[in-house]
Amino acid sequence: MADQGVRVEGNELAEGRSGGGSPTAHPEGERYFVRFTPMQRWMHVVMFSTFLGLAATGLTIRFSTNAWAQHFALTLGGFGAILFIHKFCAVILTLEFLYHIGNIAYRIVVKGQKGLLWGPDSMVPNLKDLQDIIGNFRWFLGLGSKPHFERYAYWEKFDYWAVFWGMIIIGFSGYVMWFGPFFGRFLPGWALNAVQIVHGEEAVLAATFIFSIHFINGHLRPDNFPMDTTIFTGIQSEEEFKERHADEYRRLVAEGRLEEKLTCRSERSLLKVSRVIGFTVVAAGIVLLILSVSAYIRQ
Numbered sequence: 001m002a003d004q005g006v007r008v009e010g011n012e013l014a015e016g017r018s019g020g021g022s023p024t025a026h027p028e029g030e031r032y033f034v035r036f037t038p039m040q041r042w043m044h045v046v047m048f049s050t051f052l053g054l055a056a057t058g059l060t061i062r063f064s065t066n067a068w069a070q071h072f073a074l075t076l077g078g079f080g081a082i083l084f085i086h087k088f089c090a091v092i093l094t095l096e097f098l099y100h101i102g103n104i105a106y107r108i109v110v111k112g113q114k115g116l117l118w119g120p121d122s123m124v125p126n127l128k129d130l131q132d133i134i135g136n137f138r139w140f141l142g143l144g145s146k147p148h149f150e151r152y153a154y155w156e157k158f159d160y161w162a163v164f165w166g167m168i169i170i171g172f173s174g175y176v177m178w179f180g181p182f183f184g185r186f187l188p189g190w191a192l193n194a195v196q197i198v199h200g201e202e203a204v205l206a207a208t209f210i211f212s213i214h215f216i217n218g219h220l221r222p223d224n225f226p227m228d229t230t231i232f233t234g235i236q237s238e239e240e241f242k243e244r245h246a247d248e249y250r251r252l253v254a255e256g257r258l259e260e261k262l263t264c265r266s267e268r269s270l271l272k273v274s275r276v277i278g279f280t281v282v283a284a285g286i287v288l289l290i291l292s293v294s295a296y297i298r299q
């Protein structure tokens, strides 16, 4: 079924073969499913770099009495510099978040892309996600077969919506702290104290979730280890796509749209850069996780 109606462009093949790089991860002549657009990949780059910057600086402020936090702050020029980087990353992440919401609203309202709200390509949770959660847990316990997923599995949707929750709670409380005198005109004094606790606790929770569950799902679980590079390169092998998103695969074949989503460009040079960046970010996240969880327990 995989081979039916799949077109292989000569020039794409040539491009795929021209790069250097790992001989095993992206073998020559293989076809790739284009899962993410360049814009989606850039959005992820901005999001993970600003989140890492926010977590590293925020946790340094939060655990400032620890030796590692003081060393880190001194290396970057002191706590003033740490706070500056925190606010800088916060502004960039907020702009990206607002751009994303504006873009989604524009596509739904102006361009009429109702598929963003419901249907197989939507990020909105549906009944199938509930069935997949139950099915996956049955599979974990050896009580059934592994469910077949559509474009986004339920845990990917969870990660997506977690950003909205985080931006509302962490972002709002952060701006209240930043512009305390302004918000003090509307909020009672105790609320200004409460936002610091809310911000700090929710930030520890968010960082712990991303640097453990998200990293395990994305990079460290056995079938992804050592790293899933799809979000960096935008592509995954046709075989991998067929296995991980079997329902989407079948749907595209049935609609006769699979071939328009396949390419022979292996993005080999990008793969190398992705691995270096990915390993660095995962390693930094795990170090931060260990340092902040141990500081949290000791406090």
Ligand code: HEM
Binding pocket: 051, 054, 055, 057, 058, 059, 061, 062, 083, 086, 087, 090, 091, 093, 094, 170, 171, 172, 173, 174, 175, 177, 178, 196, 197, 199, 200, 203, 204, 206, 207
């Ligand atoms: C729009 C997003 C954000 C804004 C505007 C923001 C702003 C701030 C501000 C103004 C402070 C107070 C610093 C001080 O003077 O003591 C702060 C502290 C902090 N931030 Fe953020 N922040 C944001 C996102 C994040 C994120 C995503 C994380 C981590 C994942 C984070 C972690 C922290 C932590 C742990 C503290 C220390 C809280 C404490 O003192 O207990 N922040 N943030």
